[in-house]
Amino acid sequence: MAKLYMPAQSGIYTAYMAQTQRRRLYSGILLLVFVLLLISSFQIAESRNAGGFISGLPQILDFPAGLVSEAWERIDRMPGHLATFFPSLVETINIAAASTLIGAAGGIVLALLSTRGLALWPRLIPLFRRTMDILRALPEIVIALVLIFILGGGPVPAMIAIALHTAGALGKLFSEVAENADLKPVEGLASVGAGWFQRMWLGVMPQVSPNFLSYGLLRFEINIRASAILGFVGAGGIGYDLRNTMTWGQGRFDQAAAIFILLFVTIVVVDQISSHYRNKISAVEH
Amino acid sequence: MTAASATAPSPTVADRLPAIERLFARKRLFSFGVPGVILAYLLYVFFAFDVPGLIQRANMDNARILVADSYSHKTHVTQDTRSGQIRVAIEGEAKGVYPEHLLPDWVAIDGPSAEIDLGRGQSARIDNGAVFLTVPGYGVIEARSTRNGVSVNIPDGPNRPTVNQSDARLVVDLDGARMIVTRTRIDVFRYFLGWELFWFSLESPYYGKSLSELIGLALSDQRVDAAKSNLQGMAESFWRNRIWQHGDVAWALFETILMAFIGTFGAALIALPLAFLSAHNFTPSLIARFGLRRVFDFLRGVDGLIWTIVLSRAFGPGPMTGALAILLTDTGSFGKMFSEALENTDKKQVEGIRSTGANAVQRYRFGVIPQVMPVFMSQVLYYFESNTRSATIIGAIVGGGIGLLLTQAIITQKDWEQVAYYIVLIVLMVMLMDSFSGWLRRKLIKGTDTGH
Structure with missing residues (x-):
């Protein structure tokens, strides 16, 4: 039984696998493009910002800390x-x-x-x-x-x-x-x-x-x-x-x-x- | 009849009457009470907001200027009475001064004097510090600007135009024109319909040409500027329009969409793994779940406004600050919504995948993601559209995007045609994002019967 259906099945099988792989490739490319788009947009936004992301990151808590300490005083x-x-x-x-x-x-x-x-x-x-x-x-x-x-x-x-x-x-x-x-x-x-x-x-x-x-x-x-x-x-x-x-x-x-x-x-x-x-x-x- | 009424004797109408009447009385109270309470509340707000006082204080002159300026422009003919120099400028701005060879045909300048046709039979003649304003059916108003003040001669008579006069200042309102005389200058201006210089500003070689001339130029081989084709020249000339600054405005719109894009999709990417950690069917740890949920609540509760203020202290003004503020708020919203969607997923598909011997990652990838993806995408795209609007507001606070241009134009209180232009652009942008996100939503969710 299995042998009988094998040729037809393998034809479908390879076609299916090829299709799946192609689809995966496409969605992979799409995801990659999307992530690249996100990263590059972030870089554009950062370049037009007064302060940079990395340089500002350590200061992110300064204001809340100042706020809390002053409020606490x-x-x-x-x-x-x-x-x-x-x-x-x-x-x-x-x-x-x-x-x-x-x-x-x-x-x-x-x-x-x-x-x-x-x-x-x-x-x-x-x-x-x-x-x-x-x-x-x-x-x-x-x-x-x-x-x-x-x-x-x-x-x-x-x-x-x-x-x-x-x-x-x-x-x-x-x-x-x-x-x-x-x-x-x-x-x-x-x-x-x-x-x-x-x-x-x-x-x-x-x-x-x-x-x-x-x-x-x-x-x-x-x-x-x-x-x-x-x-x-x-x-x-x-x-x-x-x-x-x-x-x-x-x-x-x-x-x-x-x-x-x-x-x-x-x-x-x-x-x-x-x-x-x-x-x-x-x-x-x- | 129900089974219950078959065993018990069915109550007569008379028995039920009191209950029915009570129900009706309650309904009546409700249907009159709720609108009554709403009305009473609105009445309270009416006085709490001091609406009567506001109506009195409302500056209808401002409203008139705003409406008139938003669809028309004025061209000033101004004489500096100390130097005697006369210049013709759109909106009286330095950027809109006409060069001598391009003067509009209703002004004729000859040294320190000028003849100005103000339309509808009205005309003005400036003559070295003096001005003679002819109004048909009335007569001539004479005014002289001197260092000691403004001396005027306004005859009485029918059809006298509205005049506002003090020692140092004379304002005459005409039909479609206006004259202001002070100690140092004579300013006559005429209103025109439309946004002047919208396509090309005065220094452009394409200024003042009709549409058919422009099309002819675009198709002809004869180059206005030898360095580039006419079409390219026109596009550049339009893009660098000094008054309307189309290039900068396009950048600002792009920046606004950029803020919304980074904020929304960045938040979605961060919230996705966190949502798995805070859904009870994926994370058995109560502490992790409880902790994450409170983080989401905190991010959402602090609100975009406070995040904007906190972040602009660290990163300074600019679009990135706005994007991060949107990102933080939406991480909270998405985390909450995603985890709720994950908790509503069907277990059967996960079990089916598990029965084939799949590991945890494969179970999530093939059992869960296909179920929740349409819901997630729909929510994210909806937020993208709504964040375009928020980015306009946040941009006004952090100083980025079209929101900044809009607030600047409003604060200067004179460029109302540009305010109108920005408003039209913002509305178009939001509507475009709305239909784009709707189209994408239908496209991505097509074929799944999630009921959205």
């Missing part, structure tokens, strides 16, 4: 600093929360208007899709800086900037969810004469709200980080305080340490709470 002032910067932290959280809420509301509207089968004006679906694409592509900093020029520094430019980006980002995710919504309740509501808003509010929203909520919570996590960063370029909140303490340099590092602690704790706590609720929501669903 004046540990008695730490509770005072934490209390001082707490209102800024609240402002940062408020920016994130308000922009998530406003952005999510905008995202829901954009998503429903750009989902096939649900859209109020089916012909305008591409328009709303492009709008979401552009909103999503706009980095928050661009809108924030332009608005700071018009409105002056403060939390509102950051809030508008993050809300616009959030509307685009959530709109896309929401629209993917809404596409899978069951149309039967919508048709039922249409048959009793419900308007578009009623069909969406009563027919679609109850189906999709757990998913929307889950995405919204995830976005809130992201937006807390974004609002801290925007503060650093002048948009209020704890990021702004951080920049001020950093520009003062040595002697204010105990304050910087307090801000680092507040920011770190907030991000971790919000992450934990949000992932806890997201797990709960997805557990209910399945």
